[in-house]
Amino acid sequence: MEEIKRLLLEEKAALLADIREKTGKQNKTHSDIGDAIDSSVEEQERELELLLQDREQARLKGIENALQRMESDDFGYCEECGEDISKKRLLAVPLTRMCINCQSTEERSRLAQNVFSRADYTSQVLSDE
Ligand SMILES: [Zn+2]
Known part of the structure; x- marks a missing residue:
């Protein structure tokens, strides 16, 4: 079971890093963009990003849930x-x-x-x- 826990913790860390990186990039893009880029394209990209983030958040939640179940011996x-x-x-x-x-x-x-x-x-x- 330790093996699986490690696997989950690793994935959680990777996901968190990924989300953090994206959020950081997003903020940076926003301050750099100005009026230069067509706002509808920007809008579409942001929607896609949010969609991806949603999926990552859901996966993160799933991992946390699994870790919790592991703690309470309810896993597997x-x-x-x-x-x-x-x-x-x-x-x-x-x-x-x-x-x-x-x-x-x-x-x-x-x-x-x-x-x-x-x-x-x-x-x-x-x-x-
Ligand atoms: Zn069954």
Whole structure:
């Protein structure tokens, strides 16, 4: 488990550094820009940046959450069936909350749902004609 914790801490540090670097760059860009750059381009870039930041923040939150669960000894169990998640899986995807069995069951049912809604849609289109 220590191995996974180290992995998470490393990723957290990397993410924090990344976010900090971006925020710093963003501020710098702003003071340098003036009126020279088309504001709509600037706007788009800022939106993209914010979107990326959102994703990074979400990931950071996930890591912190996992670390917290590790502290309270609640880490590494499947949320669906309560079984231990294999260490190999945790090393590959430390933020996962499901064991491989439940994950694949869920993916299968999601896939089935997609197929079903597609079939539904097709039949609707056909009945319209
Ligand atoms: Zn499970």
